[in-house]
């Protein structure tokens with residue numbers, strides 16, 4: 224008899240996006256003449272940068288001739304891309320990251336979900352709340368938690384983000400081994416300072432722990448004093464792994480390309496306490512289970528690092544950040560407390576009550592779709608997330624309608 228992984232039964236069904244879809248479609252049925260503006264989903268809306276499209280086309284043409292065709296490439300990614308990443312995103316910013324510490328992949332979702340599998344079943348895991356749900360669910364699947372009770376799994380250490388701490392969680396009061404952090408945060412848009420990240424790096428060093436740092440939104444950081452990488456923090460090479468993606472900065476959500484940086488100084492331990500290189504473990508796992516990203520997509524991603532590509536990505540980011548600033552100003556003018564939108568494309572709004580009630584008000588009175596914060600964890604209850612991923616015209620219209628309806 225084929226038996227299931229029982230841990231999957233612990234997973235709480237996420238009704239968030241299906242619930243949103245249901246409410247939106249019943250509104251549409253009742254109001255067929257009203258158009259809806261979607262500021263809910265965390266997907267980009269603008270086309271790929273021209274430099275990426277050109278490189279993508281050229282690479283497809285190479286695939287069309289025997290002489291220039293590419294079959295399997297290196298599992299870790301082509302050197303042309305790994306080197307462009309190491310130089311463009313790290314060495315140029317003073318971070319000591321080598322080409323062979325970069326692992327190219329088809330998504331930061333998979334990487335941030337898969338990385339836990341190289342560690343023991345009984346490592347103690349700390350995860351922020353609210354946050355991107357992938358970290359919790361993949362640890363549930365792996366059997367590192369008990370059942371869910373009141374919306375939280377037993378056996379996990381939740382790092383609470385609240386208004387009082389500015390949605391930057393404090394260090395755990397119980398010992399943990401694996402720590403997930405996401406800054407700029409999805410969904411709150413909160414961004415940690417260097418001093419705040421330093422506390423986590425120091426904690427990890429003292430406790431022989433590892434930080435998994437999700438920097439999917441680093442390109443949206445505007446303040447030059449804020450870190451864009453955990454590797455800007457002294458000592459992080461020994462205790463941190465970083466996930467990044469071309470999804471949000473270069474619009475690759477449908478094209479698929481990302482990468483994980485695993486420094487060779489990161490160490491984990493055997494049952495007997497002997498040190499093992501995390502880089503070697505991840506390399507073994509990655510090369511066994513993954514055959515890398517298609518050649519044309521890696522060529523398109525590498526074009527992000529050309530002068531033309533850099534200018535075009537900066538323009539895309541600036542476009543969304545103009546939306547974010549506008550949304551935040553308008554919402555604050557209406558007397559609502561919010562964070563985010565300054566160094567991130569998300570604005571996190573105190574709904575002054577139930578998140579779903581606020582969601583319904585915006586939908587029914589303004590025809591605007593947001594995301595209820597409760598979908599990102601218990602601490603998200605009472606908040607909503609508005610995304611800046613839309614056209615400026617739509618954002619303006621949405622805010623006019625919100626103003627008239629609240």
Ligand SMILES: *Cc1c(COP(=O)(O)O)cnc(C)c1O
Nearest residue numbers: 330331332355409439468470481
């Ligand atoms: C969008 C997002 C990612 C990127 O995922 P991809 O699989 O690379 O598209 C990773 N982490 C967070 C927190 C995100 O919001």
